[in-house]
Amino acid sequence: MSTETKPDIDIDRSVGDFRYEMDYAFDAGVGLTEATIDYISDVKGDPDWVRAFRKEGYRKFLEKPMPTHWATKDLESIVFENIRYYLSQGQVPKRTWDEVPDDIKRTFERLGIPEQERKFLSGVEAQFDSEAAYSNIKAAVGEQGVIFVGSSEGLKEHPEIFKKWFGKVIPSGDNKFSALNSAVFSGGSFIYVPPGVKVKHPLQAYFRINAQNFGQFERTLIIVDEGAELTYMEGCTAPKFETATLHSAVVELVAMKGAKIQYITVQNWSSNVFNLVTKRGIAHEDAEVKWIDCNIGSRLTMKYPGVVMKGKGARGEVVSIALAGDGQHQDTGAKMIHAADNTTSNIISKSISLGTGRSTYRGMVHVPKHLKGCKNNTECDALLINSHSRTDTYPAISVRGQGNAVQHEASVSQISAEQIFYMQQRGLSEAAAMSLAVNGFVNDLVQQFPMEYSVELKRLIDLEMEGSVG
Amino acid sequence: MSANSSSSLSIRDLHASIGDKPILKGLTLDIPKGEVHAIMGKNGAGKSTLAKIMAGHPDYTVTSGDVLLDGESILGLEPDVRARLGLFLAFQYPMEIPGVTIANFIRAALQARLPEGEELEATDYYAKLYAKMDALSVPRNFTSRSVNEGFSGGEKKRCEILQMAMLEPSYAVLDETDSGLDIDALKIVSAGVNALRGPNIGMLVITHYQRLLDYIVPDKVHVMSEGRIIHSGDKDLALKLEAQGYDWVEKEFGESGTRAA
Numbered sequence: 001m002s003t004e005t006k007p008d009i010d011i012d013r014s015v016g017d018f019r020y021e022m023d024y025a026f027d028a029g030v031g032l033t034e035a036t037i038d039y040i041s042d043v044k045g046d047p048d049w050v051r052a053f054r055k056e057g058y059r060k061f062l063e064k065p066m067p068t069h070w071a072t073k074d075l076e077s078i079v080f081e082n083i084r085y086y087l088s089q090g091q092v093p094k095r096t097w098d099e100v101p102d103d104i105k106r107t108f109e110r111l112g113i114p115e116q117e118r119k120f121l122s123g124v125e126a127q128f129d130s131e132a133a134y135s136n137i138k139a140a141v142g143e144q145g146v147i148f149v150g151s152s153e154g155l156k157e158h159p160e161i162f163k164k165w166f167g168k169v170i171p172s173g174d175n176k177f178s179a180l181n182s183a184v185f186s187g188g189s190f191i192y193v194p195p196g197v198k199v200k201h202p203l204q205a206y207f208r209i210n211a212q213n214f215g216q217f218e219r220t221l222i223i224v225d226e227g228a229e230l231t232y233m234e235g236c237t238a239p240k241f242e243t244a245t246l247h248s249a250v251v252e253l254v255a256m257k258g259a260k261i262q263y264i265t266v267q268n269w270s271s272n273v274f275n276l277v278t279k280r281g282i283a284h285e286d287a288e289v290k291w292i293d294c295n296i297g298s299r300l301t302m303k304y305p306g307v308v309m310k311g312k313g314a315r316g317e318v319v320s321i322a323l324a325g326d327g328q329h330q331d332t333g334a335k336m337i338h339a340a341d342n343t344t345s346n347i348i349s350k351s352i353s354l355g356t357g358r359s360t361y362r363g364m365v366h367v368p369k370h371l372k373g374c375k376n377n378t379e380c381d382a383l384l385i386n387s388h389s390r391t392d393t394y395p396a397i398s399v400r401g402q403g404n405a406v407q408h409e410a411s412v413s414q415i416s417a418e419q420i421f422y423m424q425q426r427g428l429s430e431a432a433a434m435s436l437a438v439n440g441f442v443n444d445l446v447q448q449f450p451m452e453y454s455v456e457l458k459r460l461i462d463l464e465m466e467g468s469v470g
Numbered sequence: 471m472s473a474n475s476s477s478s479l480s481i482r483d484l485h486a487s488i489g490d491k492p493i494l495k496g497l498t499l500d501i502p503k504g505e506v507h508a509i510m511g512k513n514g515a516g517k518s519t520l521a522k523i524m525a526g527h528p529d530y531t532v533t534s535g536d537v538l539l540d541g542e543s544i545l546g547l548e549p550d551v552r553a554r555l556g557l558f559l560a561f562q563y564p565m566e567i568p569g570v571t572i573a574n575f576i577r578a579a580l581q582a583r584l585p586e587g588e589e590l591e592a593t594d595y596y597a598k599l600y601a602k603m604d605a606l607s608v609p610r611n612f613t614s615r616s617v618n619e620g621f622s623g624g625e626k627k628r629c630e631i632l633q634m635a636m637l638e639p640s641y642a643v644l645d646e647t648d649s650g651l652d653i654d655a656l657k658i659v660s661a662g663v664n665a666l667r668g669p670n671i672g673m674l675v676i677t678h679y680q681r682l683l684d685y686i687v688p689d690k691v692h693v694m695s696e697g698r699i700i701h702s703g704d705k706d707l708a709l710k711l712e713a714q715g716y717d718w719v720e721k722e723f724g725e726s727g728t729r730a731a
């Protein structure tokens with residue numbers, strides 16, 4: 001009706017879109033060869049077994065084809081020769097923000113990390129390109145025996161726990177990108193929670209990409225011992241670059257008997273990041289692993305958090321929200337591997353596609369024949385916001401044997417013009433009406449995020465919606 | 471032009487269509503602030519269409535005529551701008567908004583009326599919301615229910631009036647707010663509407679039933695047929711319509727139309 005043209009709002013406009021110039025003391029250069037891996041191992045002072053692990057990962061990376069027989073052809077746009085695999089100032093993570101170099105500190109201050117740490121966290125690790133700049137745990141939590149350090153420190157200082165589980169939940173050859181990560185990993189967290197310790201406030205990691213043509217390959221390993229509990233949160237941003245950036249993490253979780261792990265991700269990548277992440281947890285007897293995952297932004301995200309329910313009575317859960325803005329593809333889902341009796345898994349996935357954005361759900365639920373009393377519930381709902389949007393669902397449920405129950409529900413809905421009119425009639429602008437409806441669509445899932453994150457999530461959704469209407 | 475056009479909702483010789491099907495065919499109506507007018511008319515006469523066109527529904531095309539709010543044309547304005555200027559429509563069929571609670575919805579609507587940077591005061595808001603809910607006998611736990619989702623027909627209508635009470639419009643169009651209400655609810659909703667009556671609001675009440683007009687006593691009653699107002703009178707007209715139907719009005723109008731031609 002109104003003829004004024006609305007300004008073309010850049011949809012990546014958000015707190016994360018800024019960048020400072022940096023000088024890097026250590027730069028592995030462009031491209032990936034064995035020499036690159038030796039360079040990284042040298043800079044990091046890797047033990048021999050880690051160097052060997054990297055080389056094996058590299059071999060597997062070369063062997064494995066791009067998975068374009070099932071995944072998008074857009075993967076072929078990644079030019080591995082053009083990527084820089086390691087960039088750092090050679091820093092050892094600092095324990096206080098005062099010690100963090102100013103040029104890095106200002107980035108995290110602008111992202112509000114030190115403030116969040118003071119307010120509601122048990123500890124923070126802040127990674128800048130390849131290495132953590134800051135890593136600290138509150139004294140009271142440290143005194144309970146909780147270990148929270150970067151992966152490099154973890155493998156050197158705590159080899160007895162680290163080696164036992166590293167690469168065991170996700171073997172390096174799991175897929176092409178887990179192999180790549182195994183070859184060049186740097187940064188990420190190592191966490192150990194001793195038996196019976198319930199960490200009250202979340203531990204948080206923040207991953208920041210600052211450099212262009214760069215690949216970030218953090219590696220996180222979390223072990224929560226018998227009867228212990230942990231909530232871990234990660235946030236990620238990168239500024240908007242002209243060229244493609246790669247983020248390819250591997251996250252392994254181990255929940256021992258009766259332990260609980262909740263792993264929360266809020267990703268807000270800029271629109272040219274390829275975000276190809278492998279995440280999996282093992283839940284032992286009566287343990288619980290829950291992934292709460294929110295993917296906003298990126299050019300392509302491929303991520304299917306998984307839980308292997310190895311012990312009787314184990315529970316796995318994936319709660320995910322994906323928002324595919326114009327030109328973006330969110331290819332997400334979940335993998336639930338039931339490997340013991342009376343195990344329960346629950347998958348709730350909600351995706352929103354805007355403009356030319358595309359959402360894909362891939363779910364895998366596996367219950368072998370010999371098991372009894374296993375249950376899976378899968379719900380996936382897609383919301384399409386205008387005719388170019390696209391959504392696909394590929395559930396692969398293989399449930400055998402008797403006395404195992406699965407329930408699968410899927411829906412595709414749209415926000416109707418009548419709903420928007422109704423809301424506009426109450427005084428909300430079209431964009432505000434859209435935002436409200438989208439927030440309503442994911443509301444039940446957003447409730448599961450800690451307060452601070454749900455507020456942030458709402459803000460990110462509002463920003464995306466603002467840019468997509470008009 | 472009427473003398474008080476600067477404080478009225480005024481519809482001038484309005485023609486409108488959907489696609490190439492004309493629905494409003496020269497409708498003129500003036501609702502001064504402080505008055506309550508009722509529109510009655512057969513199914514399909516165009517009553518809801520009139521309401522939606524005033525509110526700016528994008529599906530309809532106004533081919534000629536005008537709608538003035540306090541003397542200013544609102545036809546070029548987005549629906550939300552019209553709403554913020556003070557126009558409220560209680561829908562015949564209110565929409566469901568899954569996942570958006572009533573409390574958040576009304577709050578967002580009020581927030582949208584504040585200048586940029588100003589935040590709605592939460593305590594005052596809830597105090598007012600609860601008071602209005604109590605007055606309309608809407609259970610308190612409705613605040614956390616999604617807008618209209620799973621509501622009974624009567625609950626939806628009550629919720630429309632709740633929104634009206636919270637948004638305090640200067641002109642309100644109530645489209646069959648009485649349909650689907652049981653007798654008790656009809657009394658409660660009517661009392662709610664009457665409580666909002668006053669010199670600062672003009673109302674247009676669309677209904678099929680004289681009964682509603684026993685509770686909400688109109689200043690004027692209009693009969694709509696085939697996209698026009700064919701007859702206007704005082705509240706007694708509703709009684710006559712109830713008793714005798716619409717045929718006599720249409721006949722009278724037909725004859726006068728023929729005479730005029």
Ligand SMILES: Nc1ncnc2c1ncn2[C@@H]1O[C@H](COP(=O)(O)OP(=O)(O)OP(=O)(O)O)[C@@H](O)[C@H]1O
Pocket residue numbers: 488493511512513514515516517518519520529562
């Ligand atoms: N979107 C539409 N597409 C096609 N025809 C429409 C549309 N909207 C309204 N109409 C037609 O316009 C005419 C008027 O409809 P409207 O809903 O305004 O009637 P009404 O007077 O409110 O009727 P009721 O008393 O049954 O509510 C009807 O013939 C209806 O079918």
Ligand SMILES: [Mg+2]
Pocket residue numbers: 517518519562645646
């Ligand atoms: Mg109607």
